[in-house]
Amino acid sequence: MPCPYFHINKIFPHGDRSGIAHLNRSRENWEAVDASNGKPDTMRLFDRNISRANAGSDANRAFCWTSAARRQFLKSLGALGARAILPGAIGLLARADARAAAASPNRIDVHHHHLSPYYKKISGPTRLTERSDPALSNWTPAIAVERMDQSGIATAMLSIATGGIPANLAGEQEQTLVRDSNEYGAQMVRDYPGRFGLLASLPMLDPEASLKEIEYAFATLKADGIALMTDYGDVWPGDPMFAPVFEELNRRKAVVFIHPTTPSCCAKLLPNVPASWVEYDFDTTRAVTSLLVNGTLTKCPDVRFIITHSGGTVPVLAKRVADMFPPQMSAGAPNGVEAELKKLYYDIANGANPSSLAALTKLVPMSQLLFGTDFPFVKMSITVDGFREHGFPAKDVKAINSGNALRLFPRLRIR
Numbered sequence: 001m002p003c004p005y006f007h008i009n010k011i012f013p014h015g016d017r018s019g020i021a022h023l024n025r026s027r028e029n030w031e032a033v034d035a036s037n038g039k040p041d042t043m044r045l046f047d048r049n050i051s052r053a054n055a056g057s058d059a060n061r062a063f064c065w066t067s068a069a070r071r072q073f074l075k076s077l078g079a080l081g082a083r084a085i086l087p088g089a090i091g092l093l094a095r096a097d098a099r100a101a102a103a104s105p106n107r108i109d110v111h112h113h114h115l116s117p118y119y120k121k122i123s124g125p126t127r128l129t130e131r132s133d134p135a136l137s138n139w140t141p142a143i144a145v146e147r148m149d150q151s152g153i154a155t156a157m158l159s160i161a162t163g164g165i166p167a168n169l170a171g172e173q174e175q176t177l178v179r180d181s182n183e184y185g186a187q188m189v190r191d192y193p194g195r196f197g198l199l200a201s202l203p204m205l206d207p208e209a210s211l212k213e214i215e216y217a218f219a220t221l222k223a224d225g226i227a228l229m230t231d232y233g234d235v236w237p238g239d240p241m242f243a244p245v246f247e248e249l250n251r252r253k254a255v256v257f258i259h260p261t262t263p264s265c266c267a268k269l270l271p272n273v274p275a276s277w278v279e280y281d282f283d284t285t286r287a288v289t290s291l292l293v294n295g296t297l298t299k300c301p302d303v304r305f306i307i308t309h310s311g312g313t314v315p316v317l318a319k320r321v322a323d324m325f326p327p328q329m330s331a332g333a334p335n336g337v338e339a340e341l342k343k344l345y346y347d348i349a350n351g352a353n354p355s356s357l358a359a360l361t362k363l364v365p366m367s368q369l370l371f372g373t374d375f376p377f378v379k380m381s382i383t384v385d386g387f388r389e390h391g392f393p394a395k396d397v398k399a400i401n402s403g404n405a406l407r408l409f410p411r412l413r414i415r
């Protein structure tokens with residue numbers, strides 16, 4: 001489809017060039033320069049939105065951008081008046097577009113926890129930190145919906161929280177917690193149509209019971225996927241004991257969200273350092289490495305795995321693991337370790353910061369990134385602000401907000 005050109009000089013008459021933003025060609029990119037002070041006003045979003053610019057004087061140079069950006073620009077004109085936005089007009093356009101896209105009301109939050117009364121009872125008192133949403137101490141489904149509305153989240157995929165749950169929970173205790181959590185989440189999905197989805201838990205230390213729970217979760221509770229932990233009593237998900245469960249999840253082409261927890265081996269290695277600071281990210285890496293070396297990722301190619309927190313330390317260590325991967329384990333990654341890691345999905349909850357996103361986006365294509373918040377354990381604004389400030393191009397913002405998640409959860413297309 002041809003680009004809808006939009007001429008600067010249609011808005012700014014030739015006689016008033018003093019504040020017109022000029023466009024300078026710089027190698028492959030276009031950068032905006034504020035003509036009022038000559039300083040670059042580089043906006044990567046803007047650069048990528050420009051698909052073509054023709055020759056001519058600065059004022060007559062034509063450019064085009066996405067229709068959403070154009071609409072936002074015209075709206076800005078109406079709201080502020082042309083004179084008010086003349087200096088740095090192009091930068092304003094780009095920033096307004098990024099804000100509008102980031103505040104999309106269609107976000108899908110794939111990392112969102114519910115706190116059932118039973119969970120609260122066994123997990124003990126919650127510990128509020130600077131980063132926690134205050135709602136952690138008085139959480140209700142209605143408060144969750146209120147926060148979602150404030151952050152432009154249309155639907156949140158619910159999963160059980162791990163905080164306060166013993167790492168070696170097993171037997172009847174584990175099964176009771178799992179069933180309670182799944183029933184509670186399913187009720188929230190029913191109570192708030194369109195606002196929630198369910199990622200059901202499994203009592204993984206009992207594979208037989210897990211197979212039954214999979215059937216119950218999908219057939220009766222209409223779950224959208226499964227939520228597993230990075231380890232169960234110091235057994236990581238690639239362990240052969242879990243093979244029947246993953247075979248069944250592969251047969252169902254299930255979405256499997258893998259949430260970090262604290263292995264009992266490593267909960268208190270560093271005094272005064274809670275596990276969530278670093279151990280969660282290391283255990284995420286152990287879980288992914290376990291799936292790799294045991295060949296689960298290749299044996300179960302139809303499982304759509306979601307890894308949390310921008311992959312923890314996975315993206316940083318990916319090449320190191322690839323370089324050291326033993327040849328005798330090559331069946332676990334026939335096309336190489338990095339090829340397997342590129343197929344996984346990664347939520348950006350608490351990982352929407354420059355270094356985490358830089359590492360993640362160096363490893364995986366944009367199609368694998370998902371929006372998530374880790375609410376209520378972490379304020380939504382931490383991920384929302386970090387995501388916005390990263391300055392992804394508008395098309396990637398849209399993909400991360402909802403487009404990529406809709407491929408995993410197609411039922412959410414009808415909302």
Ligand SMILES: [Zn+2]
Binds near residue numbers: 111113259377
């Ligand atoms: Zn979480």
